[in-house]
Amino acid sequence: MKILVPVKRVVDYNVKVRVKADQSGVELTNIKMSMNPFDEISIEEAIKLREAGVATEIIAVSIGVTQCQETLRTALAMGADRAILVETVADVQPLAVAKLLKAICEKESPQLVILGKQAIDDDSNQTGQMLAALLDWPQATFASKVTVTSGMAEVMREIDGGMETIEIKLPAIITTDLRLNTPRYATLPNIMKAKKKPLDVMTPETLGVDVTPRLKTLKVVEPPKRKGGVIVTDVAALIDKLKNEAKVI
C-alpha cells in the first residue's frame, strides 16, 4: 500500500521569531527554515511501515513556495520514494491544504496519510482532521504507537487524561505526536541519492482547488512581555516573597 506524508516547511524550532514592525506577520527573510518536526516523525513512521513490509511506497507532499523542494529533498533523503510539490505563493490555510491533499489522495489512492499533529509555526492542529472529514475517512490524532494489520490500524493516542487505544478502518488519517518515534538523520549517500528521486510539481489550479483564505490576518503583534523578576538568596526569602509580596501562599 501507499502512504502519503504531507511535510511542511516552517521556521526552525530553534529560531525565536520576531514580529515585523508593520504588524503584517513575522520576519521570515534570512531565517533558518526546516521541516516541521512532527512531519519528520511522520516520515520516520512511514519508513518503519515500509521496512516492516506493510507499505510499498512513500510519497512526500509539500504545499507552498518553490523552496519547499528543499523540505521534500530532506524527506526523500530520509527515505521517501518520491515527492510532489503543490507550488503556490498564496497564504494556504488548513482548509485549503486539506482540499489540495484530498485532490492528491484521489489521484494516488493511498491507504494511509500520516500528518503532523500540528505545524510549529501556525500551531493550528487542524489539517489532518479536516482531510479526514473531506475524504470521510476515520482519523487517529496524536498517535504515540501505530500497528497496521490487514485493513486496520491500531493506534495509541495521547489524550488529556493519559492514553487511549483505538482501532480504525483503512484508508485512514493518522496525526503524529512527539513520542511516536525518533526520526533518523539523512546520511550523506542518501542525500545524494535523494537528488535523483522523482519530484513532481503541480499547482492548485491544475488540481482544481480554490485556496482563497477564509481568515484575514488583520495584524500580528508581540505578546505582552513578562518582566524578569529577582533572584532570591535562600528558601526563607522565597517564602517571604510568596507570602507577603505575591500573596500566593
Add this chain to the structure above:
Amino acid sequence: MAILVLAEHDNQQLKPGVTNAVAAAQKIGGEIHLLVAGSACSGAASAAAQVAGVAKILVADAPHYAGGSPENLAPLLVGIAKNYSHLLASASAYGKNVMPRVAALLDVAQISEIISVESPDTFVRPIYAGNAFATVQSTDAIKVITVRATGFDAVAATGGAAAIENIAVAADSGQSKILKQELTKSDRPELVAAKRIVSGGRGMGDGDKYRQVLEPLADKLGAALGASRAAVDAGFVPNDYQVGQTGKIVAPELYIAVGISGAIQHLAGMKDSKVIVAINKDPEAPIFQVADYGLVGDLFTLVPELTAAL
C-alpha cells in the same frame, strides 16, 4: 443567532475547559446552548444545566458517543449547525480532535485556540509558540472555534437553570472503535484547572527522584504536578503531565519550575502564570528570564528545604 458550545465531559461531570468556553461565548454575545453528547450522560447534562449564563442544553445520548469519536460527533454537530452563528469547544485534546472535522464538513475555516474576542468575527490567537499574537477575522458564515481556557475567566459552574432537550442521534459511522483507555489516576487537581502547579524537568534525574522530591511539595501546596517534554520523553512521568507548546497550556496562580531550563516550547505553555518560581542550578538558565522569583542552587537540597519550611 445563538452560539453552541460542545461540552466535554465524562458522562457524569463537565471537564474544566467548558466554563471557559462559555465565557468566550458570552464575549461574542448571543443565546448560549451547550451540547452534551455521550452515553448515559444525564449526570453531565444536569451539571451542564447549572452552568451560569446558558439557556439550553442539547443532549444526544447513544452508546456510540461514549468515547467522543470525531467520526460520530462531527456529523451530529453539522446536523444542527444551521441554527448557530458560532460553534465553540475548548482547545483540549477532545475539542481539537472534533472541531476541525466539523469545520471541514461545513466548508469553513476553523480558528484554533483563541485567547480573546475582539468582535463576533474577529479573534486573537497565539502563533509561533506564543511568540506572536495574530488578530484574525473570519469571512465564513459559521465560525468554528476552539478556546484556550487560560484566555477566559470561567463562568460559574452553578447557579444556572437551563432547559434540557434531547435531540435526535445520528447513526454510528462504524469507522472507529475504542479498544482501551489508560487514564492517569490522581487525587491531585487537573493540570489545566489547578491554581498551583509544581513542574519538574530533566534536572529531576529519574522518575523515582521526581516523585520523592516533588510530590511532598505538591502535597503541601495542594498543587498539580507537571513536567517538561524532556522529563516525559525520559519516562519520569506520563505524557499527560507535559506542559508546553505541544502539551498542555496552563496559567495557574503559582507555577514552580524545578530543574527546567526554560526552552521556548516549554515557556509557551506556562508563561501566562500569575507568579512563576524557578529553581535551577544554572544561573544562566532562560527560565530565570520569565520567573518572578528565582532560586539558584541544587534542587535536591532546595526543594526539600522549601517543603519543610511551608
